[in-house]
Amino acid sequence: MRIAIVCYPTFGGSGVVATELGIALAKRGHEVHFITYKHPVRLSLINDNIHFHEVHVPEYSLFHYQPYELALSSRMVDTIRLHKIELLHVHYAIPHAYAGYMAKQILKEEGIDIPMVTTLHGTDITLVGNHPFYKPAVTFSINQSDIVTAVSKNLKQKTLEFFDVHKKIEVIPNFIDTKKYSNSYTDCQRSLMAEDDEKIITHISNFRKVKHIPDVIQIFYGIQEKMPAKLILVGEGPEKEQAEVLCDELGISKKVIFLGNTNEVDRILCFSDLFLLPSKSESFGLAALEAMINRTPVISSNTGGLPEVNIQGVTGYLSDVHDVQEMTENALRILEDEETLEKFKENAYKEAFKFDITQVMPLYEAVYKKALKQFYKTV
Ligand code: GMT
Numbered sequence: 001m002r003i004a005i006v007c008y009p010t011f012g013g014s015g016v017v018a019t020e021l022g023i024a025l026a027k028r029g030h031e032v033h034f035i036t037y038k039h040p041v042r043l044s045l046i047n048d049n050i051h052f053h054e055v056h057v058p059e060y061s062l063f064h065y066q067p068y069e070l071a072l073s074s075r076m077v078d079t080i081r082l083h084k085i086e087l088l089h090v091h092y093a094i095p096h097a098y099a100g101y102m103a104k105q106i107l108k109e110e111g112i113d114i115p116m117v118t119t120l121h122g123t124d125i126t127l128v129g130n131h132p133f134y135k136p137a138v139t140f141s142i143n144q145s146d147i148v149t150a151v152s153k154n155l156k157q158k159t160l161e162f163f164d165v166h167k168k169i170e171v172i173p174n175f176i177d178t179k180k181y182s183n184s185y186t187d188c189q190r191s192l193m194a195e196d197d198e199k200i201i202t203h204i205s206n207f208r209k210v211k212h213i214p215d216v217i218q219i220f221y222g223i224q225e226k227m228p229a230k231l232i233l234v235g236e237g238p239e240k241e242q243a244e245v246l247c248d249e250l251g252i253s254k255k256v257i258f259l260g261n262t263n264e265v266d267r268i269l270c271f272s273d274l275f276l277l278p279s280k281s282e283s284f285g286l287a288a289l290e291a292m293i294n295r296t297p298v299i300s301s302n303t304g305g306l307p308e309v310n311i312q313g314v315t316g317y318l319s320d321v322h323d324v325q326e327m328t329e330n331a332l333r334i335l336e337d338e339e340t341l342e343k344f345k346e347n348a349y350k351e352a353f354k355f356d357i358t359q360v361m362p363l364y365e366a367v368y369k370k371a372l373k374q375f376y377k378t379v
Helices: 013-027 068-082 093-108 123-127 135-144 153-162 213-226 240-249 265-269 286-293 324-335 338-355 357-378
Strands: 002-006 031-036 050-054 087-091 116-120 147-150 169-171 199-204 229-234 256-260 274-277 298-301 316-319
Touching (some): 002 013, 002 068, 002 093, 013 050, 013 087, 013 286, 013 357, 050 068, 087 093, 087 357, 093 116, 093 135, 116 135, 116 357, 123 153, 147 153, 147 357, 153 169, 199 213, 199 265, 199 286, 213 229, 213 240, 213 274, 213 324, 229 265, 240 256, 274 286, 274 324, 286 298, 286 338, 298 324
Parallel strands (some): 002 031, 002 087, 087 116, 116 147, 147 169, 199 229, 229 256, 274 298, 298 316
């Protein structure tokens, strides 16, 4: 099958999922074309089934906002036409499903008609998409998609709650390739980051407000009061500077390492003892799953799709959003006893296998087949 994938190329979870999906599809013999404004961070072009088409938006001073959706639609049209794409898979309703709909309309004028699968990831539904400024366009784009998928049961429920959607939504959870982790790192180099007696606590995100970075720091503050510990913060984003200030105010700067963006999250997770994800909203929490496959238990909030990934009392603990005290107590409950920590690590690792790519990939392929069948029957 010739598939075009449209996604955000940045460090966010949706881009990672879209990229890993494309790579897996290419390995299974499909021809995959990525269309986005930058080379996706996790994409390596080592497979001749993978192609990348950059969207250029020429700067023009007359425009206060450069029209990205327009450039994206045009790039989709050109790519679909030139490479005889059979199916369009857009990740994120905003603006990808919207631009995809436009591309489809343009191509229809030429007698080209292909199905569009839209995968909802969360921010497009729970944080931005349901804002009155966007809602009509997002509702329309979802309803105009030929097939809609959501990355968790909770996200499906929220979509139906927030939008007047008359499309069936299929739940296809996010995934990881567990094979990549089977020979887990032997060169963990834990010693570069912490002393032998220190526990390593990690958080990875794009440092947006929704991630509740001050809660991450307060939980760590409580942990380091009771035991030697280091906090590793991975990622970049608007909340980072304030986080540095808070660490300074609390007098823990020496125990906190800000690593910035990195492609080596597994290297860091492989020596982590605990992962913190106290987000206000999280449709799935791919970062938590990546922690789990690296044998790192998770302390998270119980929001959104997190309870579908992090299992209470098994792979970690979940608490109400902002309940820093309970999250700290639960973190200590896991860390204070080596036997308990080992049990949680093992549980987290085992649970992650439920989301192996081999379980999830057939669900996407089935959706693609259904889209093609359903679509070509109706044209
Ligand atoms: O919130 C992020 O870290 C980035 C965001 C994105 O758009 O890439 O992540 C969303 O999609 C991920 C992949 O499906 C999910 O694992 C995240 O939970 C989701 N983020 C939110 O819902 C806030």
